[in-house]
Amino acid sequence: MKKKLIGLSVAGALLLGSAGVYASTNSKTLEVFYNVKNIKIDQVSKMPEDKPFTYNGTTYVPLRYISEQLGYPVEWDSSNQTINIGKTNDKTAFYPGKDLEYLSFQENKYDNSYKYSYNKDTISDNIGNKYSNYITIKNSFGGAGESLLEFPLNGQYSTFKAILGLTESGKDLPKPLTLEVFLDEKLIETYTVSAGDMPQEIEFKLKSVNKIGFKLNSQLGPFDTEVGLFDARFYK
Structure with a gap:
């Protein structure tokens, strides 16, 4: 030896x-x-x-x-x-928390919240996949809520991609929630998410769009509702 x-x-x-x-x-x-x-x-x-x-x-x-x-x-x-x-970040993409910061957060119920991160910590979806790049919107314990998180785009981006699903903490959702997507305050897509749904890839075009908004709507009940836009990214 x-x-x-x-x-x-x-x-x-x-x-x-x-x-x-x-x-x-x-x-x-x-x-x-x-x-x-x-x-x-x-x-x-x-x-x-x-x-x-x-x-x-x-x-x-x-x-x-x-x-x-x-x-x-x-x-x-x-x-x-x-x-x-293994897999690394897409070098052609632009990420919330790295390349973009939020524009505004509007809520109709106290203690609703949002979070977005770029490689600072990790979060899990409802089937255990972990992500270090994400956006989450949460309506707090105890009731119905609407929360709108907006990002400025200033006409610079062409495409948005993400994986939409419930977070691990929100996986036992007893009632469906909806996530609405607004481009320049115009509703362009509505997604309904229920407990047990598999995360789904979403994508839409952003040509000449100045801002994008994600609005979480949840029903009354003694629970938190939290949805994630995992691996959320923009392309020019």
């Missing part, structure tokens, strides 16, 4: 392969063991050029190597200090 002393920053580079990430500028010496003689994927030997090693009872293998061998590309997002494995 071979052992070797390596710097912590070198170990960081090895773990991530060519992703270009380093653990720290403050080096620390580690004692590691090169005791892995082979790696088999689907019974085929595939040993990486950067040899795996063992440290404190854990074996470390280059992340890029393993991911790409399993069919998942790896990408380092330096601006967010995030490693993306």
Whole structure:
């Protein structure tokens, strides 16, 4: 068994392969063991050029190597200090929370709320899929409500795409809700969502539209109603 002393920053580079990430500028010496003689994927030997090693009872293998061998590309997002494995954000898209901020939020009941996020935290839909890019609109516990969330477009965008569904916290919805979509205050689409419905992909055109509005309507009842526009994005 071979052992070797390596710097912590070198170990960081090895773990991530060519992703270009380093653990720290403050080096620390580690004692590691090169005791892995082979790696088999689907019974085929595939040993990486950067040899795996063992440290404190854990074996470390280059992340890029393993991911790409399993069919998942790896990408380092330096601006967010995030490693993306597999599907990444559409680089031609524009996202609420990153490229757009809301214009207004109107409600007819106190404590109704909205939220939108770009890669800051995650939310789940009613069947367990997780998203880090989303818009949610929530009518609060205890009653009927209408909430309208608007975003400014200023005629710059051509298309909107998202996955519409209930959030995990709203999946036990006892009565259907509706989400209305307004373009420049003109109603162009109404979606009805009930408990148990599968999330659905939605898309509509935005040519020369100055603002878009999403209006949640829910019926009276002792429950929260929350709908999500998951992976919501705009295209020019």
